[in-house]
Amino acid sequence: MTCLFCQIAKGEIPAQKIYEDGKTFAFLDIKPISKGHALVIPKAHSEHFDDMDAEDTHHVMDTVQRLAPKIMEAVGASAYNVGVNVRPDAGQVVMHTHIHIIPRTADDGLKSWPGQDADNLDEIKDKIAANL
Numbered sequence: 001m002t003c004l005f006c007q008i009a010k011g012e013i014p015a016q017k018i019y020e021d022g023k024t025f026a027f028l029d030i031k032p033i034s035k036g037h038a039l040v041i042p043k044a045h046s047e048h049f050d051d052m053d054a055e056d057t058h059h060v061m062d063t064v065q066r067l068a069p070k071i072m073e074a075v076g077a078s079a080y081n082v083g084v085n086v087r088p089d090a091g092q093v094v095m096h097t098h099i100h101i102i103p104r105t106a107d108d109g110l111k112s113w114p115g116q117d118a119d120n121l122d123e124i125k126d127k128i129a130a131n132l
Ligand code: AMP
Pocket: 004, 015, 028, 029, 030, 031, 032, 084, 085, 091, 092, 093, 094, 095
């Protein structure tokens, strides 16, 4: 299987690496949403966030939590978004789990997701709770 992010984690394809440990790898996004936009990945392949094993999830989120404020400071940002696109309908293009760290500033012009008027919250909550 040829997976772009597996190859990046192994150093087989060049990337702007910012951090690496035994389980995780972080590098700059090649098409950044903002200056310092970075991706954190598990070295072990999983397609989706919810396929990642519990230990890798712990390590990846730990790396995200430690790197994000350092990235923010380094690029002069004042905030950041952490995001995961899970499956193609949510915008996932690369099928190797990755977490986006997107530095933000007050005047960067990026829009947050729009909210809508709530409809049937009770029913939706019950459906979700029944599926757990
Ligand atoms: P997603 O839409 O969540 O699957 O995000 C995939 C991200 O990977 C996009 O933001 C791309 O710009 C980024 N990307 C794709 N190829 C590379 C690469 N070779 N090096 C760094 N980032 C990449």
